[in-house]
Amino acid sequence: MPTAQACTPTLPGFTCGLDATLRVIAGKWKPLILYFVAQGGPTRYGALRRAVRDVSDKMLIQQLKELEADGLVKRTDYKEIPPRVDYSLTPLGRSLAEALVPLCSWGTENMAEVTRVFAERDALNSQRPEPSGQSTRIE
Amino acid sequence: MPTAQACTPTLPGFTCGLDATLRVIAGKWKPLILYFVAQGGPTRYGALRRAVRDVSDKMLIQQLKELEADGLVKRTDYKEIPPRVDYSLTPLGRSLAEALVPLCSWGTENMAEVTRVFAERDALNSQRPEPSGQSTRIE
DNA sequence: CCAGATACTTACCAAAAGGTGCATACTTGT
DNA sequence: ACAAGTATGCACCTTTTGGTAAGTATCTGG
Numbered sequence: 001m002p003t004a005q006a007c008t009p010t011l012p013g014f015t016c017g018l019d020a021t022l023r024v025i026a027g028k029w030k031p032l033i034l035y036f037v038a039q040g041g042p043t044r045y046g047a048l049r050r051a052v053r054d055v056s057d058k059m060l061i062q063q064l065k066e067l068e069a070d071g072l073v074k075r076t077d078y079k080e081i082p083p084r085v086d087y088s089l090t091p092l093g094r095s096l097a098e099a100l101v102p103l104c105s106w107g108t109e110n111m112a113e114v115t116r117v118f119a120e121r122d123a124l125n126s127q128r129p130e131p132s133g134q135s136t137r138i139e
Numbered sequence: 140m141p142t143a144q145a146c147t148p149t150l151p152g153f154t155c156g157l158d159a160t161l162r163v164i165a166g167k168w169k170p171l172i173l174y175f176v177a178q179g180g181p182t183r184y185g186a187l188r189r190a191v192r193d194v195s196d197k198m199l200i201q202q203l204k205e206l207e208a209d210g211l212v213k214r215t216d217y218k219e220i221p222p223r224v225d226y227s228l229t230p231l232g233r234s235l236a237e238a239l240v241p242l243c244s245w246g247t248e249n250m251a252e253v254t255r256v257f258a259e260r261d262a263l264n265s266q267r268p269e270p271s272g273q274s275t276r277i278e
Numbered sequence: 279c280c281a282g283a284t285a286c287t288t289a290c291c292a293a294a295a296g297g298t299g300c301a302t303a304c305t306t307g308t
Numbered sequence: 309a310c311a312a313g314t315a316t317g318c319a320c321c322t323t324t325t326g327g328t329a330a331g332t333a334t335c336t337g338g
Binding site: 045057080083084 | 288
Binding site: 099 | 153158159234260
């Protein structure tokens, strides 16, 4: 009855390896953070903030804390007076970052395609921004 | 000024390839769906529903529609009377699924570690369920 | 002396994500 | 005759997620 059994449903809690990974990198910015830190080596908070554009302080800090708690990044506080802190990857984090490389490549290779599809989607969505009951029907 | 410049910031809208990929597979179940369909070939809705455990009908349908709209999966409706529909991957979807393999492996290899870390986190969370204003200061 | 940078923290709020349950239309099994 | 399975759609509601803006302590540059 192997209908769509995939991965390896060994440990309890996760349906498969992919499931386990997804729980760790869940969060809008985590993969990006991992990837940036993987590239730049130890990265200061401010630099990360500027690299991962559009991220807010709150989010960046929060995700960094989770990544740290999950043993993927290491936080180093230099206890200096204008605060200085940087983040680097643990061995575990480094291995995860490597597993992300194919995703990055895929995105780079198919970016045009993705851009196109998203443009279509957005076009459809933006032609019904009317909150007034007028059902501008497309039919 | 290459502080933490990574990937390839070519097309507008995405900071890098990884960013592009993440937008496509954003959604709690999409990677799992892709992966399961990649394994089983054309998969019926019901089978997918049972394979991706804990997913609700609403969510599964929704994510399938998005994946279809993004050109990653193909929906085939056999127009039969007890409804019969199955989902398969497009070439684009297949390539993405392949890029997911390392993530799956990573999860399988580090599942014990991940399980452990998550157990600790959950243990900490469940020992402070006090909603009373008493600021149990740690100092 | 005040603005700005540093690395955060917190409170408050809006939006998105996700869950539950009911409905459909038709068939098969009991 | 009736429950169950098939693949969805829809309304309602809760939870999670994420954003904004303000505050903190200390130093440097103008």
